[in-house]
Ligand SMILES: C[C@@]1(CC(=O)O)C2=NC(=C\c3[nH]c(c(CCC(=O)O)c3CC(=O)O)Cc3[nH]c(c(CC(=O)O)c3CCC(=O)O)/C=C3\N/C(=C\2)[C@@H](CCC(=O)O)[C@]3(C)CC(=O)O)/[C@H]1CCC(=O)O
């Protein structure tokens with residue numbers, strides 16, 4: 001890992017963007033989501049930046065920096081500097097000059113001069129997802145952002161506010177182990193958004209205390225078996241499963257029986273499986289015979305599910321038509 005991901009508190013801290021063009025504008029619009037004091041140093045501003053300046057949301061020093069300036073343009077206590085001009089030499093020169101200051105430096109046209117780089121960001125209030133490719137492929141970072149955006153409803157931000165407001169009370173009422181189980185069950189039941197039902201789901205789960213009885217369960221299904229031979233008792237397990245491991249190998253015929261918001265891990269990773277098991281998850285794992293045998297040796301309490309006489313109904317209402325016999 002070349003770049004270590006951290007989240008920095010910029011509340012009330014001066015941050016400087018040198019340059020007033022397209023890239024500078026993009027960095028400023030990110031910074032505007034924080035409470036940083038934003039200073040722009042440039043001879044001219046893009047229309048968006050000019051408007052922000054008119055609204056006093058940013059401060060502007062109208063200045064064309066040169067190499068023989070002293071550093072008096074830099075506000076004292078500056079946390080970060082973005083060198084975002086289109087003059088590569090100037091960007092590098094000031095990155096070097098400011099190397100001994102306490103500010104972290106970003107040079108938009110040269111990662112090798114950067115103390116830090118800016119990731120693509122999915123912003124859901126307290127929930128922030130940051131994606132970086134270490135500068136290798138910013139476009140891919142943007143594409144991944146767009147995918148993650150789709151999996152997190154905008155009400156996730158409200159959910160985070162709700163959860164944060166309940167956190168201390170849950171800490172006071174439940175032991176550390178219970179808290180983890182409670183939050184696992186809560187997010188599994190509620191999903192990632194906030195709705196009219198969220199408060200009720202929360203209150204009912206807390207009152208029922210059912211989460212305290214959660215125990216790890218691991219079911220192993222050898223994909224060499226006919227999916228229709230899955231025993232009926234397994235249906236209830238599939239409906240309640242927390243996580244599907246090896247979802248790449250999940251037979252299409254069984255897909256409809258699995259809880260829609262169950263988490264999915266596409267490939268089987270035994271280390272991951274161990275972690276999930278220790279989190280008391282209910283897991284179903286799909287893999288080939290060799291892998292199933294290997295996992296069964298590792299987890300003495302795993303249930304290797306044996307297929308029987310084909311018993312699953314082939315007329316499930318959600319079953320794809322092509323699967324009807
Ligand atoms: C993520 C994002 C955030 C943001 O900008 O806030 C971001 N770049 C984005 C877009 C983007 N950047 C570029 C293109 C044109 C296509 C292309 O050339 O690939 C596009 C596409 C577009 O504009 O849509 C060109 C480019 N970028 C850099 C260089 C210099 C170099 O590589 O040497 C050049 C060549 C300049 C030239 O050739 O002139 C450098 C950096 N860009 C970074 C971040 C940092 C590494 C992040 C990472 O870890 O990947 C880093 C190292 C420094 C930094 O900026 O902090 C944002 C996507 C936001 C989103 O979609 O959500």
Ligand SMILES: NC(=O)c1ccc[n+]([C@@H]2O[C@H](COP(=O)([O-])OP(=O)(O)OC[C@H]3O[C@@H](n4cnc5c(N)ncnc54)[C@H](O)[C@@H]3O)[C@@H](O)[C@H]2O)c1
Nearest residue numbers: 019020021022023024041042043044064065085086108109
């Ligand atoms: N990091 C990224 O994501 C990314 C993406 C695309 C391009 N780039 C690179 O970023 C650089 C800037 O791109 P852009 O599209 O914003 O350019 P741009 O031409 O839109 O803007 C350049 C800005 O720099 C200002 N400037 C020029 N000389 C200056 C000086 N001496 N002092 C202060 N300000 C000065 C100009 O007034 C202008 O506002 C380019 O080198 C480009 O290759 C980076």
